[in-house]
Structures are given as C-alpha cells and as structure tokens.
Amino acid sequence: MRRSPRPAPLDAGAARRPARFGPGPDLDPDLVARLQAICASVSVTDDDRVDAGRDWWPLSAVWAHDGTAPALPAAVCRPGSAGEVAEVVDLCSRSGVAVTPFAGASGVCGGSVPVHGGVSLDLTGLDGVVGIDADDLLVEVRAGTFGPDLEARLGAAGLTLGHWPQSFDLSTVGGWLACRSAGQYSTRYGKIEDMVVGLEVATAAAGLVRTGGTAPRSATGPDLTQLFVGSEGTLGVITSATLRVHPTAAAERRSAFSFDSFDAGLDVCRRVLRRGATPAVLRLYDRSESARNFDVGDGCLLVVVDEGDPVIVDATMTVVDEEAGRAGARRRHPELAGAWLERRNHIPPIADLVAAGLVVDTVEVAARWSALAAIHRDAVERLHRVDGTVAASVHQSHAYPDGACLYFTFAGRAPDPGRPAAESYYRQAFDAVTEVTRSHGGSISHHHGVGLNRARYLPAALGRSLDVLQRVKVALDPAGVLNPGKLGLDDPFGTVSVP
Numbered sequence: 191m192r193r194s195p196r197p198a199p200l201d202a203g204a205a206r207r208p209a210r211f212g213p214g215p216d217l218d219p220d221l222v223a224r225l226q227a228i229c230a231s232v233s234v235t236d237d238d239r240v241d242a243g244r245d246w247w248p249l250s251a252v253w254a255h256d257g258t259a260p261a262l263p264a265a266v267c268r269p270g271s272a273g274e275v276a277e278v279v280d281l282c283s284r285s286g287v288a289v290t291p292f293a294g295a296s297g298v299c300g301g302s303v304p305v306h307g308g309v310s311l312d313l314t315g316l317d318g319v320v321g322i323d324a325d326d327l328l329v330e331v332r333a334g335t336f337g338p339d340l341e342a343r344l345g346a347a348g349l350t351l352g353h354w355p356q357s358f359d360l361s362t363v364g365g366w367l368a369c370r371s372a373g374q375y376s377t378r379y380g381k382i383e384d385m386v387v388g389l390e391v392a393t394a395a396a397g398l399v400r401t402g403g404t405a406p407r408s409a410t411g412p413d414l415t416q417l418f419v420g421s422e423g424t425l426g427v428i429t430s431a432t433l434r435v436h437p438t439a440a441a442e443r444r445s446a447f448s449f450d451s452f453d454a455g456l457d458v459c460r461r462v463l464r465r466g467a468t469p470a471v472l473r474l475y476d477r478s479e480s481a482r483n484f485d486v487g488d489g490c491l492l493v494v495v496d497e498g499d500p501v502i503v504d505a506t507m508t509v510v511d512e513e514a515g516r517a518g519a520r521r522r523h524p525e526l527a528g529a530w531l532e533r534r535n536h537i538p539p540i541a542d543l544v545a546a547g548l549v550v551d552t553v554e555v556a557a558r559w560s561a562l563a564a565i566h567r568d569a570v571e572r573l574h575r576v577d578g579t580v581a582a583s584v585h586q587s588h589a590y591p592d593g594a595c596l597y598f599t600f601a602g603r604a605p606d607p608g609r610p611a612a613e614s615y616y617r618q619a620f621d622a623v624t625e626v627t628r629s630h631g632g633s634i635s636h637h638h639g640v641g642l643n644r645a646r647y648l649p650a651a652l653g654r655s656l657d658v659l660q661r662v663k664v665a666l667d668p669a670g671v672l673n674p675g676k677l678g679l680d681d682p683f684g685t686v687s688v689p
C-alpha cells in the first residue's frame with residue numbers, strides 16, 4: 191500500500207491536544223459498528239486520526255511545529271470498492287455525520303482537513319487500472335491510484351497520460367480531478383479537466399452514478415462529468431475515471447533563453463501559442479527565481495521542453511526559436527532545461543523553513559495575457575509591502591493561447607512571535623496576491639483549488655454563480671455532510687473561522 195508523507199512531523203499525541211479546528215462531535219458507537227460492517231478497515235487510532243486530519247497546506251506546518259493538528263476525524267474509513275464508498279456516504283448522509291474524502295493528502299489548501307470531525311474517507315484503497323484501450327487511447331483507473339502506479343501501467347502499454355504535477359509521487363487520480371489539477375506539461379497535454387471523459391461518482395442523493403465516457407463527443411445535455419471536476423469532494427466521491435492517454439513520446443527537445451524583462455518573455459510565450467505551437471513546457475522565471483533556481487544572473491529565464499512525434503516537436507521548437515530570436519532573447523544552454531527536469535518533483539523542505547521561523551507558501555493564479563504583466567508587477571509589490579516579507583517572486587508556469595498561470599512564492603517572518611502573528615502574516619500575504627489578481631480580472635486559483643484556505647474569496651470570485659453551485663450542492667448532498675466547510679459553500683455544521 192502506498193502512503194504519502196506529510197509536510198512536517200506530528201506525533202500521535204496531537205490527538206489528545208486541542209486541534210486548530212474542532213473538536214467535532216463524538217461518533218455514536220452504533221454508527222462505528224455500522225461503518226465496520228461496511229468497510230474492512232475502520233480505524234479510530236490516534237496515529238490514523240492525526241494523519242487523516244491534515245494535508246500539505248503550509249500553514250499546517252506552522253501548527254505542527256507547536257504540536258497542533260489542523261483537525262481530527264472521529265474515525266478513518268478505508269473502503270475497498272466503489273460500493274463501499276457509496277454505502278459510507280449514504281450512512282453518513284442519513285446520520286448527519288460529516289464525511290471528508292482524502293487520498294494523497296497532498297492538497298495545499300486544507301481541502302481534506304475534516305474541520306467538523308466525523309468520518310475521514312481514505313480512498314487510497316481504491317487503486318489500480320481497470321482497463322486500457324490502446325486503440326481509442328483511453329484508460330479507466332480507480333480514483334485512489336497514485337501517479338507513479340498509473341504511469342507504470344500505461345508505460346508498459348507504450349502510453350502516457352502526460353499529467354505530471356510536481357506532486358506526482360504524492361497525489362492520486364481522484365485528487366487531481368477533485369482539484370482541477372495541472373501537470374507541468376499542461377501546454378501540450380492539457381489540465382486534468384481536458385483529459386477526463388467520464389467518471390463514476392458516489393453521491394448522497396443518487397447513489398453511485400456514471401457520467402460520460404461512452405463516446406468521443408456527445409450532445410445529450412450538459413456535461414455532468416465536469417460538474418464533479420473541481421468539486422473538491424463536496425458534491426460526490428469520485429471512485430473511478432476514464433481518461434484520455436497518448437502514445438509515449440518518440441522525441442524530446444529542450445531549449446532555454448533569457449530576457450531583459452519578465453514582460454518581454456511573457457510576450458514571446460503568447461506569440462508562440464498564437465501560432466499554434468504547444469511546447470509541453472514553457473516556463474518563464476523572474477530575475478529573482480532565475481538567479482535563485484538556475485544561477486542565471488542576466489535576466490529572466492525561459493525554459494522550453496517539448497515531446498511527442500518528432501515532426502511536431504521539431505516544428506514546435508522552430509516556432510519557439512523564431513519568436514525568441516525576433517524578440518532579441520539570448521539563447522542559453524539547453525541543459526538549463528535539463529536542470530529543471532531533474533528537479534521538477536523536488537519537495538520543498540517546509541518543516542525546515544518553519545523551524546527557521548519563516549512562514550512560506552505559493553499562490554497560483556490565472557489571467558489573460560493582457561492582465562499578466564500588471565498582476566505580476568502589483569502582486570510582487572504588494573507582497574513586499576506586507577510587514578515581515580523577506581522574499582517574493584514569481585514564474586509563469588503553465589501557458590495557453592488565451593493566458594497563463596502566474597505562480598507566486600512568498601516567505602516572511604511574522605513581526606511578533608507566536609501563532610496568531612504567523613497566521614496574520616500568512617493571511618495578509620495570501621490576500622495581497624488574491625486581491626491584486628481579482629482587481630485585474632484574473633482567476634484566484636489555476637490548479638491548487640479552494641479548500642479551506644480560499645473559501646472566503648468564493649463569494650466575490652463567483653458572484654451569483656456561487657448561488658447556482660449552492661443549489662446543486664443541496665440537490666446532491668441534502669444533509670450537507672460531504673466535506674463541509676470547503677469551497678465557500680454553506681456549512682450546516684457551523685461556520686469555521688479560517689486564519
């Protein structure tokens with residue numbers, strides 16, 4: 191069984207100390223017995239409850255440093271089949287008990303933190319490939335399958351999904367779908383929402399349902415598959431997915447360029463994409479990240495990698511060369527792209543940074559090309575104005591014909607010691623990037639999702655359409671038990687005060 195690590199050590203004793211959120215109500219022993227009758231594995235051990243109570247939200251590393259868990263479920267259920275998932279969801283719905291799905295727990299927004307206790311639903315028991323259709327280029331895979339296990343099966347069949355999030359080793363298919371994840375090669379292969387063609391989902395109101403997946407396109411009403419993509423465990427529990435795959439790449443090419451300004455680099459990315467070229471990786475770093483990550487001291491580094499059919503790769507890289515040359519970019523050694531490839535799944539040492547007194551996080555946002563330069567400028571400036579900031583930087587990480595993702599990193603020392611000051615610094619820094627992005631018409635998240643951390647921004651971000659989402663939530667989850675407190679939805683268990 192594959193288990194993913196957590197960002198900072200936290201001993202089982204945390205289960206006997208007050209958690210940051212909660213406590214939730216005790217579970218009726220009769221309900222625990224009924225859960226045990228459904229699932230082979232139902233745990234109430236301190237170890238399992240502490241483990242299920244947290245994810246990779248960097249603020250939880252600050253809490254772990256003083257021995258505090260974010261939250262604690264009363265029980266952790268580990269179903270082995272979609273039917274068992276559906277039965278647990280049904281029982282919790284009829285009993286009014288919160289049920290919070292999790293798998294890799296690599297989410298960075300507190301999405302799987304069980305803020306109202308209840309049941310944490312560990313989906314990693316639902317793993318493995320159901321079937322591969324090499325002619326139609328489709329795979330059906332269970333939701334709790336981790337990235338390396340899926341790619342190993344596909345690779346043996348000469349195929350790849352092409353989904354390579356930095357957290358590839360830590361995360362699962364269901365988590366990717368629930369959060370609208372982006373792999374680092376999304377410019378070539380798309381985000382996870384572009385890859386999915388069908389789902390199996392356990393809902394509270396309608397039981398186990400299947401959406402899409404039977405034909406390449408369909409005009410049989412709205413796309414219900416996409417309703418669940420990005421729903422972060424609030425509308426149903428994804429139990430399996432049918433995804434598009436690709437032949438393993440026959441060729442790969444790399445290049446690198448540097449620019450005098452971030453804006454000039456952005457404009458080259460835009461021009462490459464409008465010509466129809468989609469290099470798998472087109473990442474542009476500001477001066478600070480170019481120096482820190484690549485030892486490039488003369489400007490903003492653009493790293494380019496493409497893979498696929500050799501004819502298409504050559505044509506793509508020719509377009510990149512032409513556009514970079516036209517803009518007067520300096521050609522750099524292609525092994526700068528190799529250096530990026532080697533480190534692309536590096537896991538940041540969050541616990542060490544927290545131990546050194548730093549509060550750190552990244553904020554990924556998306557916007558049209560016309561807004562990116564202003565968001566970059568204003569957000570970095572606002573981050574530097576937050577009292578305590580010691581570093582603020584950005585890179586453009588995923589690019590599309592209509593815009594791109596800007597990925598900000600901040601690090602700061604709270605002006606005063608103690609947890610409240612750290613939380614206050616964190617909130618101000620996150621608010622700074624979010625407010626700037628919204629003021630320029632951008633989206634407040636490109637791929638990390640909303641979870642707990644961003645729930646407060648959803649009314650402003652979605653406007654009246656949050657009301658539509660709320661009505662869908664009530665229809666599918668009438669008791670409101672699925673992952674309460676998340677995605678800015680009404681919370682029948684009471685409002686959670688988030689730092």
Ligand SMILES: Cc1cc2nc3c(=O)[nH]c(=O)nc-3n(C[C@H](O)[C@H](O)[C@H](O)COP(=O)(O)OP(=O)(O)OC[C@H]3O[C@@H](n4cnc5c(N)ncnc54)[C@H](O)[C@@H]3O)c2cc1C
Nearest residue numbers: 293294295296297301355356357362364365371372423428
């Ligand atoms: C170092 C690091 C790098 C990262 N890099 C990337 C990146 O490059 N791209 C990217 O997109 N993300 C990245 N992330 C974020 C994270 O890996 C993704 O959000 C990932 O999709 C979460 O998958 P998971 O299996 O860990 O889900 P979890 O963290 O367990 O859950 C995340 C959310 O999904 C819900 N959920 C999980 N499984 C299901 C299911 N089967 N049905 C319904 N709801 C479910 C949970 O309730 C929760 O709300 C990174 C995280 C870390 C720590």
